[in-house]
Amino acid sequence: MSGATEDQGRRSFVSRALRSRETGIILALIIMVIGLSVFAPDFATPDNFLNDSRNFSFVGIVVLGQAMVMITGGIDLSVGSVWGLSAVSSAALMNAGMGTIPACVLALLIAAAFGLFNGLCVTKLRMPPFVPTLATMSIARALALVITRGHSIDGFRPDDSPFFNLGGGAIFGLPNPFIIFVVLSVIASLVLSRSVYGRQLYAVGGNERAARLTGLEVDRLKISVYVISAVLAGVAGIIEVSYLSSAISNQGLGKELSVIAAAVIGGTNLTGGEGTILGVFIGAVILEVLRNGLVLLGTDAYWQGVFVGSVIVLAVFIDQVRKGFWRTR
Amino acid sequence: MSGATEDQGRRSFVSRALRSRETGIILALIIMVIGLSVFAPDFATPDNFLNDSRNFSFVGIVVLGQAMVMITGGIDLSVGSVWGLSAVSSAALMNAGMGTIPACVLALLIAAAFGLFNGLCVTKLRMPPFVPTLATMSIARALALVITRGHSIDGFRPDDSPFFNLGGGAIFGLPNPFIIFVVLSVIASLVLSRSVYGRQLYAVGGNERAARLTGLEVDRLKISVYVISAVLAGVAGIIEVSYLSSAISNQGLGKELSVIAAAVIGGTNLTGGEGTILGVFIGAVILEVLRNGLVLLGTDAYWQGVFVGSVIVLAVFIDQVRKGFWRTR
Amino acid sequence: MTVLLSVQSISKGFPGVQALRDVTFEVETGTVHAIMGENGAGKSTLMQVIAGALKPDSGRLIFDGEPLTLSGTRDAAAKGISIVFQELMLAGNLSVAENVFLGVEPRAAGVLVARAEMRTRTKAALARMGIAIDPDQRLGELTIAQQQLIEICKSLVHDPRLLILDEPTSSLSEADALVLFRVVHDLKANGVTILYISHRMREVFENCDTVTVLRDGRHVRTVRLAETDQDEVVRLMVGRDLAGVQRVRPTGAERPIVLSVRDLGDDKRYNGISFDLREGEIVGLAGLIGAGRSELALGIFGAPPPRHGSITLDGKAITIGKPGDAMRMGIGMVPEDRKQQGLVLGLGVGTNLTLSAMGLGHISSLGFVRPGDESRMIRGYVDRFRIKTPSVEQLVGLLSGGNQQKVVLAKWLATKPRVLIVDEPTRGVDVGTKAEIYTLMRELAHDGLALLVISSDLPEVLTISDRILVMRGGVLAGEIPFDEASEERIMALAALEHAEPGDPGAKPPMTYGEAEARS
Amino acid sequence: GHAQAAEKKVFALVPKALGVPFYADAETGCEAEAAKIGATCLFTGPAQLDDAAQISIIRDLITRHVAGISVAPNNPDSIKNVIAAALKKGIPVITFDSDSPTSKRIAFVGTNNESAGATAGEEFAKALPNGGTYAVLTGGLSAQNLNDRIAGFKSKLGPNFKEVTGSPYACDDDSNKGVQVIQDILAKNPKLDGIFYSGGWPMFAPAAYAKALKNRAADLKAGKFVVVSFDTLTPQLKLLKEGLATVLVGQRPYAMGTGSIDELNTLSNGGTVPKITDTGTDVVTSANVDSFLAKAK
Numbered sequence A, B: 001m002s003g004a005t006e007d008q009g010r011r012s013f014v015s016r017a018l019r020s021r022e023t024g025i026i027l028a029l030i031i032m033v034i035g036l037s038v039f040a041p042d043f044a045t046p047d048n049f050l051n052d053s054r055n056f057s058f059v060g061i062v063v064l065g066q067a068m069v070m071i072t073g074g075i076d077l078s079v080g081s082v083w084g085l086s087a088v089s090s091a092a093l094m095n096a097g098m099g100t101i102p103a104c105v106l107a108l109l110i111a112a113a114f115g116l117f118n119g120l121c122v123t124k125l126r127m128p129p130f131v132p133t134l135a136t137m138s139i140a141r142a143l144a145l146v147i148t149r150g151h152s153i154d155g156f157r158p159d160d161s162p163f164f165n166l167g168g169g170a171i172f173g174l175p176n177p178f179i180i181f182v183v184l185s186v187i188a189s190l191v192l193s194r195s196v197y198g199r200q201l202y203a204v205g206g207n208e209r210a211a212r213l214t215g216l217e218v219d220r221l222k223i224s225v226y227v228i229s230a231v232l233a234g235v236a237g238i239i240e241v242s243y244l245s246s247a248i249s250n251q252g253l254g255k256e257l258s259v260i261a262a263a264v265i266g267g268t269n270l271t272g273g274e275g276t277i278l279g280v281f282i283g284a285v286i287l288e289v290l291r292n293g294l295v296l297l298g299t300d301a302y303w304q305g306v307f308v309g310s311v312i313v314l315a316v317f318i319d320q321v322r323k324g325f326w327r328t329r
Numbered sequence C: 001m002t003v004l005l006s007v008q009s010i011s012k013g014f015p016g017v018q019a020l021r022d023v024t025f026e027v028e029t030g031t032v033h034a035i036m037g038e039n040g041a042g043k044s045t046l047m048q049v050i051a052g053a054l055k056p057d058s059g060r061l062i063f064d065g066e067p068l069t070l071s072g073t074r075d076a077a078a079k080g081i082s083i084v085f086q087e088l089m090l091a092g093n094l095s096v097a098e099n100v101f102l103g104v105e106p107r108a109a110g111v112l113v114a115r116a117e118m119r120t121r122t123k124a125a126l127a128r129m130g131i132a133i134d135p136d137q138r139l140g141e142l143t144i145a146q147q148q149l150i151e152i153c154k155s156l157v158h159d160p161r162l163l164i165l166d167e168p169t170s171s172l173s174e175a176d177a178l179v180l181f182r183v184v185h186d187l188k189a190n191g192v193t194i195l196y197i198s199h200r201m202r203e204v205f206e207n208c209d210t211v212t213v214l215r216d217g218r219h220v221r222t223v224r225l226a227e228t229d230q231d232e233v234v235r236l237m238v239g240r241d242l243a244g245v246q247r248v249r250p251t252g253a254e255r256p257i258v259l260s261v262r263d264l265g266d267d268k269r270y271n272g273i274s275f276d277l278r279e280g281e282i283v284g285l286a287g288l289i290g291a292g293r294s295e296l297a298l299g300i301f302g303a304p305p306p307r308h309g310s311i312t313l314d315g316k317a318i319t320i321g322k323p324g325d326a327m328r329m330g331i332g333m334v335p336e337d338r339k340q341q342g343l344v345l346g347l348g349v350g351t352n353l354t355l356s357a358m359g360l361g362h363i364s365s366l367g368f369v370r371p372g373d374e375s376r377m378i379r380g381y382v383d384r385f386r387i388k389t390p391s392v393e394q395l396v397g398l399l400s401g402g403n404q405q406k407v408v409l410a411k412w413l414a415t416k417p418r419v420l421i422v423d424e425p426t427r428g429v430d431v432g433t434k435a436e437i438y439t440l441m442r443e444l445a446h447d448g449l450a451l452l453v454i455s456s457d458l459p460e461v462l463t464i465s466d467r468i469l470v471m472r473g474g475v476l477a478g479e480i481p482f483d484e485a486s487e488e489r490i491m492a493l494a495a496l497e498h499a500e501p502g503d504p505g506a507k508p509p510m511t512y513g514e515a516e517a518r519s
Numbered sequence D: 001g002h003a004q005a006a007e008k009k010v011f012a013l014v015p016k017a018l019g020v021p022f023y024a025d026a027e028t029g030c031e032a033e034a035a036k037i038g039a040t041c042l043f044t045g046p047a048q049l050d051d052a053a054q055i056s057i058i059r060d061l062i063t064r065h066v067a068g069i070s071v072a073p074n075n076p077d078s079i080k081n082v083i084a085a086a087l088k089k090g091i092p093v094i095t096f097d098s099d100s101p102t103s104k105r106i107a108f109v110g111t112n113n114e115s116a117g118a119t120a121g122e123e124f125a126k127a128l129p130n131g132g133t134y135a136v137l138t139g140g141l142s143a144q145n146l147n148d149r150i151a152g153f154k155s156k157l158g159p160n161f162k163e164v165t166g167s168p169y170a171c172d173d174d175s176n177k178g179v180q181v182i183q184d185i186l187a188k189n190p191k192l193d194g195i196f197y198s199g200g201w202p203m204f205a206p207a208a209y210a211k212a213l214k215n216r217a218a219d220l221k222a223g224k225f226v227v228v229s230f231d232t233l234t235p236q237l238k239l240l241k242e243g244l245a246t247v248l249v250g251q252r253p254y255a256m257g258t259g260s261i262d263e264l265n266t267l268s269n270g271g272t273v274p275k276i277t278d279t280g281t282d283v284v285t286s287a288n289v290d291s292f293l294a295k296a297k
């Protein structure tokens, strides 16, 4: 986050790595991967990794936006529903004969409108972020229902349409959603750590009043993150439509919890001012590896929620231990 | 919240009422009730009111605990799942031949254990409340699944068992769940506004560090609210089992959002230190009146989410306007 | 005189910092005992150890002849030791009475709060201190000064034999501080021993009996104030002689007017304010707490903008709608509360330092930071301001108050402003750093910056200002040229007809002279 | 893993979501049949109705090299690719409960939801020969199987049937809410002629359900008010016997579970199975309720 200082305090790589926010969860991930490789022989296969990499990309893309929202001290509960709405609306628009690109752009604009609404409520009407995003969670899901009236939308593109490549295709053997996720992550990471905008987001989350008195356009910054979060949820929805080659109103249902869980596992602080893209990236990967691993291990399906819950607590616990929480009491 | 001052600044009843936190939402509720009475002739009937009064009681009972958690600055996402778990486990225990009272007590103890876990994570491990309660949300739901393995549990009591009176019966024509809700509300209201314990909760939410350094047992206070919240979720679950005379693993599914919505509509502040029982009571009523009203008005089912979301934003907006948020910028 | 408290070989370390090393001294019964030292010397840590808020790593306390082991602040209070912390420790969402009795609520039926009793006892306690505040008022609605008094009232509920006051006056103006000293002397007369921390030298010499000086966590000396003088205490604190900052007469040359303010008002806190600020000039803005100075400064800065009046910068009329506008036009403001308003405590020193300059594109291209330029800028200011920090990545919240203040100043200078408004530049800052900050401001003025310095510290206003504006009750009460400036002149203008009827916690009317006579 | 597969075949049964009693019955059947033939039934599915999650799970099962997969697709279209992928790896895939006819799945075991819905519609029309107003109660508005049932149901209603405004009403698969909605429907439409439940949710809460219907119980018993519900679980049978429902239409999840295992076992041994196996529909009325109740005991 902070610039390098060449002259003073040059720490050894090891101590720097240990100090880094992400060490705890990277460690947790490594332990999981090793354990699964040993106990589930099918886990450490290229095919499985490729599957995983596609699967975590959807939640991963959304988590990037959520992380930005959380860095400013907010939360966005509407991502799952916006995901569903833009999935459904892009498919419906294509179904109505609109071209692929206009349809997707329009669907993303609809998503952005929801983000804008959330942002305006949080800034201009000064509502706690929970309120408008809970409301848009309900509204966007309802609109997705209204559009589909409960039916699935399919056959909106010929089967060989390049649109389906977006989610279903691969480049150099890597699934496209994964590539998109990685590219977006790199951009988000650069923006957060290197750009003026990103730095200002941290300041807003760290101390909003000080940020305002430092001349930052706090409202505009906050609105922007809700829009970004909504648009990324929309992107995930559209890629998922392309992958599934059909759209249904409950796409993305409940995904806000996975997204928030991934962000939290990734060390994003719910009170703002803290969080990195590397962290949430790993957070998204952990959740998927866990899900995948439980199936491969043949765990009783009913017990899986117990493991997921335990891992969430454990990952955060490891992170707390690394930060040495018990010393500063 | 502040007591009457006999000697000075005796304010007129009207100005006092206007100043009160709840005016905004009581107003919103009154507007809704009047509107519905006019447009939905079946709304203002005793039968309908009695039905409503039973329906909002389940969420209402849980919201009492959630409000206490929020007053200390926390949040409890696990209530819906704990609700389901205690419903299922009480039924399973009775099914296994245990007596009604031991079974219910044991189910409540299980619920309390979850609350204790949340509380310990928040205090001793200093996790943000989102984390452990998100985890227990997943864990408790999974355990409910494990217990039922997806089946419903019924026939665990003879049809004429007094147990079914708890949720299904009525006293003086008023449904028992409603009576329980009102009694619990009165107790909670007294505790929060009059008892030392209650006032200390507000202090913890208002300034935790100050509370700690003033010698309050902050950790114990916080743990207690999570336990109370979990136990009340358990109570709702058991009453629901009694009402439904059967238990299924997805009872209470997603209810955490209704509960939080009711609390937020009721003016409870997510950052702690603010909230009243009267407020959340009204919040729970508003949500049910809205649901009931939309059906009675014959609203298209697909659009209902839009209305629910809009009312959440609107209720909070009215509250903000009352507080005169635009003046203090 | 008998010894009430004996501190024996107390040591206390935090991760990376040894805050106290082997501190030993004694406090006599019925005295007002000052603790002095630079920022970070360990004063607050020592007080927290004595009050049971921290456990010492080694050493022991003897209180009233008995060894003292404390399990917490409540235990300490029960044993007769109360503390008023450096930061306010109140819950703004509760009433005054509830705050006063937090943790020791009078009970009815075992579990309920006996509200009537609590109210009457609070009222009595407040009356004893000579303050008229409604016990049912929400604490958050009170001014900082009133809250500070409530804080003291809260500690008196336990009838302490030893009362610790950790920088109680750092956010009080002189007149408000006098009210506090009246309370302190009353308590002393009733046999209460007081441990008193302050960075204000004169305050200590006027009100205390003994002083203990700490430096770098070590006990330097405990001495009766009658047997020492200010220079010696400063020497003990800093470890060397400190050249006093002298008043410097303005050159008298008419420099061009940079900022001109006409008839500024927000209808509430300030009204009809008009003044000019010239290039290279330091103008002091004095007044009592609540005079509206900070609100005026925020108004000029657009947070929120004033309702009436006009602002002219370099002869051109400007409108400032928000702090960002002011920043772009070359106006900077160092706010009075550095922790709440000035710094992002959870970010690094460097990040804080470049935060406002970054928004102006000084060290970025196409929206991305140029790392080389950034670290050059950071290093430049860290060196120039001699900011003491282990690294520029250190979280700013871990620096001492004085160094934090320097970071805020540096942050604004990095935007290369034409006008800088500085609100309480040395609040909670030790003497050595104070001198450094004064020198810095002089240098900046010399380079052509126009400075408006708001301060409640009279010697500070006098020392630093080329001329002094005085505010009272939201209006400009007058202007004092360099040659006529004196504390009496300032107070005469500032305190006249002080209490306004609208002020919720109006203290009994008291002029500066009156209060001094009483103390 | 591979070693296990050599000893004991693992067949996977993938429901639309966990926690649904209907699929729990299928699981019971699956396990009983698997035990009989010395194989293992792996019952696993998404926590919520989520087609992407279901696809991920099937991909994981492919990775695990299970001996066969029987799936109840959440979405007949999006499931196609993963079915093809499994077949390419030599893993036989069949569908149960709901079908994906355009996919490469080898067979389907179950009653088509639409045709089961049509059965319900026929019964409804039979009970109300003169037509009338009716309402539909469903679980989630976006659940494909329920929507299929409703579509089938409506296809058998003549022009003299009229659906009330606001219908279909959703209860989110929540019994309590199902009862609440019925109260609301009856309050708004006191003259309603019939209700169709696309699943048995309100009837899983017998006491509350009975109370909600108390104003119309007499009409119901007299045949002037008609209730047709999906599912034939024990509490529903009891309610029917008490006269609080007219007709129950049930699919046979248990048979779907056993059938799935049988067919997968045959397929994995290189045999062939019929393209569509109809597990049949139970139609319960007051005439035959006793025999069903006896079976349920």
Ligand SMILES: Nc1ncnc2c1ncn2[C@@H]1O[C@H](COP(=O)(O)OP(=O)(O)OP(=O)(O)O)[C@@H](O)[C@H]1O
Pocket (backbone or CB within 6 Å): C014, C015, C017, C018, C019, C037, C038, C039, C040, C041, C042, C043, C044, C045, C046, C086, C398, C399, C400, C401, C402, C428
């Ligand atoms: N909780 C803590 N964790 C880590 N370091 C701490 C903590 N509290 C204090 N310190 C450090 O201990 C040292 C002594 O701090 P202390 O607050 O006692 O100083 P002080 O003399 O009161 O300074 P000031 O005049 O600024 O109030 C400082 O270096 C400070 O940074």
Ligand SMILES: Nc1ncnc2c1ncn2[C@@H]1O[C@H](COP(=O)(O)OP(=O)(O)OP(=O)(O)O)[C@@H](O)[C@H]1O
Pocket (backbone or CB within 6 Å): C142, C143, C144, C173, C269, C287, C288, C289, C290, C291, C292, C293, C294, C295, C296, C336, C456
């Ligand atoms: N938002 C607010 N609500 C209520 N009172 C306020 C608010 N802001 C400021 N005040 C009060 O208005 C008065 C003027 O405040 P201001 O801070 O401008 O005075 P000041 O002269 O700068 O005093 P200080 O020395 O405390 O900075 C004070 O009594 C202050 O507490």
Ligand SMILES: [Mg+2]
Pocket (backbone or CB within 6 Å): C043, C044, C045, C086, C166
């Ligand atoms: Mg200190």
Ligand SMILES: [Mg+2]
Pocket (backbone or CB within 6 Å): C293, C294, C295, C336, C423, C454
């Ligand atoms: Mg001020």
